[in-house]
Amino acid sequence: MTPLIIVDDLTKEFLHAVKKPGLTGSVRHLLRPEYEKKTAVDRISFSIDPGESVAYVGPNGAGKSTTIKMLTGILVPTGGKILVNGVIPYKQRIENAKNIGAVFGQRTQLWWDLPVRESLSLLKAIYEIPEREYKRNLELFTDILNLGEFLHLPARKISLGQRMRADLAASLLHNPKVLYLDEPTIGLDVSVKARIRQFIKQVNQESGTTILLTTHDMEDIEDICKRLLIIDQGRVIFDGELQAVKDAFAQERTIHFEVRAPLHLAEDALHNQFPGAALHIQNEGSHCSIQFNRFHLAAGEIIEFMMKRSDVVDIHIDEPSIELVIRQIYESNLNNQRIIV
C-alpha cells in the first residue's frame, strides 16, 4: 500500500523580531532590526497509510499545528517534502484542498452571518459536490450529529458544541480522503465530546477516511486513534501503535479489593508468593490494594490468592491513564531523542 501522506525532513522556521528592552531597544530595532530564527518544525518525517487514525500529540508549542497547517497547504515549509495523495499541498493548494477536510477547534469555516444550512450549501458549490452525494451526506450528518435543531441559525448564534458539530459536517461533505482535526474537542462538554468522537470513529471505520488528530484530551486519543505520533520541540520523539506505548509505559496495574471482615495480611506472605507486588491496606483493613507489573505477575493469581484469604465484596483493576503515560514520555524526553519501545 502506498502511503497517503508522506512527510520527509519537513522543516519550518519562523523569524522573530529581537528587541532589547526599553526605549533604546525600540529605537535600535527601528534603525537596525534584528531577527532570530525559531525552528517550529525540525526535520520531521513520517508516513500515514490510507484509513489510519493517528493521534499527533505533544506539549504546547511543540509544532503540531504548524505541521497540520503545512499539510493543509496553508503554510509553506522552509525545507523538506510533503506529499498528500500525490499532491504537494503548498504548490497545488487548490488541488489538495479537494482531497482534504479540516476542523480547527479555535476557528470556524462556516460563514458567520449565514444560517448553517446555507453555509453548507455554499460549500456544496465551492467543492462542486454532486447533488445526490450532498443530499445523502447532509441527511446522514444531520442525523448522527443532530444538526436539525440549529441548521436554520447563523453560525454566530449557535453554541460552541453546535458549532463544532456543524464544522465537522462541513469538513466532510465532500468525502475527503484525509480529515485533519486540530483540537476538535477543546472546550466542549462531555456529551458533545462523546458524540463527536463516536462520529469521527464512524467516519474512519465506515468511510475509510484517514484521520490525523491533534489534541490535549487523552480520551480523544484512546477513543479514536490506533497510532500515536509524539513530537516535542519540533522533532518526532515517538511513532508507534498506541497499544505498544501502553505496553512499554503502562505496565503497572493496581487491583483494589473491598473485604467484609478486616483483613490481616502480612506483607511478607504476599511477597513470598508474588515478588515485586506492593500491598496497601486502608480503612482499618476493609480495603486493600495490590500494585504489580502485569508482565511479571498475573492478575488472576493475585485475585485467587486474596479470595482464599478473605471474604471479597468488590474488585476493580486500575491501569495508568494514557495521560500519565504520555507525561512519562514527555519527561523522559530529556535529550530530545527518539524513544523506541
Place this chain on the structure above:
Amino acid sequence: MNAFRKYIVLGKVSLQNAMAYRSTFLISLLAGFVLVMSQFYIWKAIYSKHNEIGGYSWDEMKAYLLIMFITNSLLSWYSEMAISQKILDGSVAMDLLKPLDFQKARLAETMGASIFESILGAALASIIIIIFEGIASPPDLLTWLLFLVSLLASALIKFGIIYIAGLFCFWTSNPYGVAWVRAAITNLLSGAIVPLTLFPRWLESVTAYLPFRGVVFVPASIFLNRINGQAAVQEIAIQLLWALFLWLAGRMIWSRAVRQITIYGG
C-alpha cells in the same frame, strides 16, 4: 462552467450579507453623501463669482460631483476592510483550506456587495439630482452606454487597488493606516477631490501614467461628453488594461505574501 459557478454563488451570498447589514452600508454611503454635499456648496460659492472654472460650467461641475459620488459609492470602505480583516484575524487560513482562488473569491464578494451599494448609491444620487437641479447629462444613448462600461471598468480598477492595499496587511498590522493612505492617494489622483484638469500641468501629466484617473475622472469625462467617440473607446480600453495589470500585479503580490503567512494562534 461548474468551476465558475462557485464564484457566482459567493457573490450572491455577499450580496445577501450586504442586505442584512444594510445599516452598515448606508452609514458609509452617508459619509460620502455629506462630503459631496459640502463640496457642492463650496463649488456653488466659487461659481457665484465665475461662469467657468478650468473649462467646467456650473452645470457640468454638478454632474462631475454626482459621478464622483457614484464611483465612490461602489466598492465601499466595507469591502476594503473585509479583505484586510481576513488577513489580520487569520481567517485567511480558512479561505486557504477551500478549493477557491483567493483573488477571484474576493472579487466575487466585492462585486456582490457592490450591487447592493450601487442600488443604495443610486437612491442617494437621485436625492442629489433633486437638490442640485439642472445637472448636465449625456447627450445620447451611446454616451450613456460608454459611461456605464467605463463605470464598470472603474469598479474593476478600484478592486485592483483595494485588493493590493489589503495584501499589505500581511506586512503591517494597521488596516486603517493602509486604507487611509490608499484612500488619500486614490482620491487625489483619481480626480475625486477636484477634476484632474484643475491640477498643475505637471501633476496632471503624471496622473496620465497612473491607474487612478480611470476610477473617477474617465467615467465622469465620458458622462460629460468631454471625452467622446473613438477617444472614449480608447480611454475605456486603457481602463481595462489597467484593471488587467492590477489583477496580475495582485496575483504576483499574493504569491509572495502567502509565503509571509504566519497565522497567529495555535
